[in-house]
Amino acid sequence: MxxxxxxxxxxxxxxxxxxxSGCNKEKAPATAPTTTTTTSAEPTPDTVVATFGDGQxxxxxxxxxxxxxxxxxxxxxxxxxxxxxxxxxxxxxxxxxxxxxxxxxxxxxxxxxxxxxxxxxxxxxxxxxxxxxxxxxxxxxxxxxxxxxxxxxxxxxxxxxxxxxxxxxxxxxxxxxxxxxxxxxxxVERKQVAATGAAKGPDSAPITIVEFSDFQCPFCSRANETVDQVLKAYPDKIRLVFRHFPLEFHQQAPKASEASLCAQDQGKFWEMHDKLFANQKALEVPALKGYAKELGLDTGKFDKCLDSGEKGSIVQTDLADGKKAGVNGTPAFFINGILISGAQPFDEFKSVIDAELQPKK
Known part of the structure; x- marks a missing residue:
């Protein structure tokens, strides 16, 4: 080397x-556009760029x-x-x-x-x-x-x-x-997003972050470290709420979301959350049941919950609410309703959070 x-x-x-960076149906270009020293002037606002019909x-x-x-x-x-x-x-x-x-x-x-x-x-x-x-x-x-x-x-x-x-x-x-x-x-544009789901932090926190995520999305896994950094930087100031947004091309993501909800019934949502993100290449149902065993869950209850599909409706509700709020890729974070899309660095979160913590004039 x-x-x-x-x-x-x-x-x-x-x-x-x-x-x-984020998981999205549309692929990003392999390379960034080359920056050149010359730029073309944009058309003026009244420049006609399309015509159709009878003079429209x-x-x-x-x-x-x-x-x-x-x-x-x-x-x-x-x-x-x-x-x-x-x-x-x-x-x-x-x-x-x-x-x-x-x-x-x-x-x-x-x-x-x-x-x-x-x-x-x-x-x-x-x-x-x-x-x-x-x-x-x-x-x-x-x-x-x-x-x-x-x-x-x-x-x-x-x-x-x-x-x-x-x-x-x-x-x-x-x-x-x-x-x-x-x-x-x-x-600043704010979206109305219900803060329902597994949560960390006090209910009275001045900042609520609603995260829409997909357990099979590598960018969501990458964002975990940043989220942890944010929570450590603002103790008692943030309530984090996790909601599910399994993308259609991540076939194992919906069942992984259900597994986290089945674990939540036994008080171990976040432990399963971490386990799933640490094992994104092994999210088949047998693996999910294995993680439940590793976490010390009642495997009988967990397996019954997972096999029944009873948590599927919660996942679909989250997905529908995310789409309604404008989510089209993961991860997506709403900080007091302000959208941050993708696996953004800590400074992006800090900028929005600090502004939200400033006294309102």
Whole structure:
């Protein structure tokens, strides 16, 4: 492996993920549009862009008014991509400079400041995870064979957290200032979304976040870490409500949602929630029943609940309510009714939450 590849991989994982990432029926382009130094002037609002019938016409202004929301989102997306690109570029330069200053390679610097500062999980924890997953592994797979992968899985998020801390230390020392101008913010639009479902946080919290999610969507799994970060940053200020939005092309997602609701009947919704997101490639009904056993649920009650399909109506109600509120992909978050779509970074949540916590004039 090239020395540069390790640091580049970490930077890519932390700073180059799509800020507007989410599970959606429509595929995103494989590459972002190439930015050029020249731009074509837009037509004036009264420019006719379509004619039909007996002299009827549509102007450029009318077109823009009809699609003003997606156009505003596109401008925001362009800003986020550029901001992310700047932050990644800056961190890459800072890592290079710090490595040179210490007479280390970038790989050696990352190892010293990230990998070496994360202790290996205890042997008991590693063996426990192996025992829990053993039934789903290929026959004959030994503990020693999968131990490295278990270590990587358990320590991966801690390494990412430590990497962020290290990069922030470098940015603070270098007094990094991002001065990219933001696009004009459109007027705040609030949707009426019922906060019904499994919840975390006090009922009296000033901020309610209603999350529409899909257990088979990888972007929903990615968003989990950000949601946890938000809850930790605003203790007692946020009530999080989880609602189900299984997408039609995720065939195992509806039953996974039902499994979480069956677990909720036994007081373990969030434990099942975490288990499902950690095992997105194994959401068949036998696997779901296996997770119930691992979580210590009454498997007789759970299996009966899951097999009966009795929770399907709740999932369908959530799905219908999400569509009514404008959800067309997952994850989607309504912060006091304000939509944040996709696996957004912490700063996106913070911006909306801080504004909501400001005294109303």
């Amino acid at each position: 090239l020395m540069r590849s390790t640091s580049s991989t970490i930077l890519a994982a932390l700073l180059a993920a799509s800020l507007f 016409k549509i102007t450029f202004g009318e077109l823009n008014d009809r699609i003003k929301e997606p156009l505003a989102n596109l401008e925001k997306q362009k800003y986020q991509l550029r901001k992310q690109g700047i932050e990644g570029f800056v961190v890459e330069k800072l890592v290079q400079a710090e490595a040179k200053k210490r007479n280390l390679t970038e790989e050696q610097l990352i190892k010293a400041e990230v990998d070496d500062k994360i202790p290996q999980p205890p042997e008991e924890e590693l063996k426990k995870m192996y025992e829990e997953a053993k039934d789903r592994l290929p026959p004959g797979t030994t503990y020693e064979q999968v131990k490295p992968q278990i270590v990587d899985f358990l320590s991966g998020s801690k390494k990412q957290e430590r990497a962020r801390e290290f990069f922030n230390e470098l940015k603070k020392t270098a007094n990094v200032q991002i001065t990219l101008p933001e696009p004009p913010k459109p007027p």
